[in-house]
Amino acid sequence: MVVLKDISETVQRVAEAIAAVLNVDVEIVDADFVRVAGTGVAKKKIGLRMDYGVINREVQRRRQALVVPEPGKHEYCINCPIHENCHYHAQIIYPILYKEQCIGSISLITFTEEQEKNLLDNRDRLMDFLYRMADLISSKIAENILLGQVIVTTSELQAVINAVGQGIIAVDRQGNITHFNRMAEKLLQTESEEMIGKNIEAINPESPFMQVIEKGQGYLEKEILFKSRKGDIGLVSSFQPIFANREVVGAVAVIQDIKSVGKFIHSLTGHGNYGLDNILGKSDLIIKLKQQVQKIAKSNSTVLIRGESGTGKELFARAIHAESERRKGPFIAINCAAIPETLLESELFGFEEGSFTGAKKGGKVGKFELAQQGTLFLDEIGDMPLHLQAKLLRVLEDKSFERIGGLNSVKLEARLITATNRDLEGMVQRGEFREDLYYRLNVIPFVVPALRERTEDISLLLGHFLDYYNTILNKSVSGFTEEAETVLLRYSWPGNVRELQNTVEYCTHMADAYIEMNHLPKRIRQTLAAVDTRPLGVRSLDTVEKELIMNALNYFGNSLEGKKNAAAALGIGLTTLYRKGKKYDLADFSN
């Protein structure tokens, strides 16, 4: 409800202004005929309701101004019990309207003849003046209502901002902080009262707020160092300019601490999907490995997982994490061979802003930091350059790490699991891998066997991946023909489970009802072209010899090194291998 009392100070000021200009007494009443403002004798009656107020009643009811030259004698005065003894001289009464509704009235009261004459002689000019005064009052009412709405909206906005799980800092065009929510208080360990109104440049000269305001462009997920009483705090922040009428009027930053970003990544990587159940296999080897995982998961020591490419080393690393107490923390994997040597160090350790030429503003969070409270999996550790091996060794010895260019040392709270398919012992002997690091990493050795060493698992994996790709590719291939399955079971799978998975994907694409011989990839068909699917006992020696040589070459590869290893494994010399290769017309042996 609109009430004049809410702006009584303004109303009183208006009354006094009118009185001073016109040299009359002024009385302003609200819609309940209670005096809200008054001058002269009326001032003493502020807050009191009019005893009769018959003329004000009529003016408010009709919403029309009225000039009463002889109060007591006017037709409206007839109902007033004291109209015969009215001591007022001429009056002008003017309604105050707000959105068509009458919310009060202004009375100009005279007590002397001179005042009365003045009033009546200038009635037109006075009406115009009163119109402006009434309008001033209703504008103030509108402003007051708007202010009330703004206060409500601001409180709602404040409640929403405080309920958000991320820190929010907003500044106006000049960089003065206008909003600083609870989460921001927590992250920056500062009270919002201390921050609101302060200029961001004075607190954090390096912060990109002003740049965002100047350019009118924000950016996402940048790492920023915020200065706080307790030192610099690294936060991941997104900045957005605030526009009003197409002009930048400020900027807002959404900030998160690095740990919660790590947790977010963890939730995206779906920790629940990587437990032991995800590792398929019924062979004794796999069953034993799974038991081993449960034991390893209880400790915090480093694990070195060995095994050929595609055997499931990462899958086992994830299972160790998922079975451990750290399962609620992140699992962060990085492939040391896939990242250029020059970038690997900063990927692992991150860097402080300005720590080297070209260092991005705001620095960078490293994988060690992201993996805190969780597990860091360094795949292809054998490909780590020597200078980084030294640094990694120091981290493991000191149980702490620093960002490149950083002064603060961070306690290592991540478990380290590494993996490789390289011959680390040979590398140690050749001086390519640090022996001390090798021992630090190999506290718990874990070996994932090649698929050809656990052939019982092949048909299970074939069936599993067929179901999987039927669903993914929207196909309904029913299975493998006996002939195709025998070939797949006999194949040596040098690329292990990964190769098997890709093969089934390819076959499912190609096949309709069943996967047949001609749906198998050429590579497998060629290698096994000579393979007779009858039991080994009823085949010629030549056929078996050719098959054994091809399997060995398949495993070790066709390079000179591969051929040497294949020959050694077959127990024959390299020259004999070449002779037999030519005899059986194998690729790479024609010359």
Ligand SMILES: Nc1ncnc2c1ncn2[C@@H]1O[C@H](COP(=O)(O)OP(=O)(O)OP(=O)(O)O)[C@@H](O)[C@H]1O
């Ligand atoms: N026992 C298994 N059961 C189900 N899927 C498996 C199994 N082993 C491996 N895989 C699948 O095979 C693929 C390769 O596995 P993974 O990446 O863990 O191997 P890797 O040994 O770490 O390989 P690389 O040495 O190349 O890094 C993945 O898609 C994985 O899901």
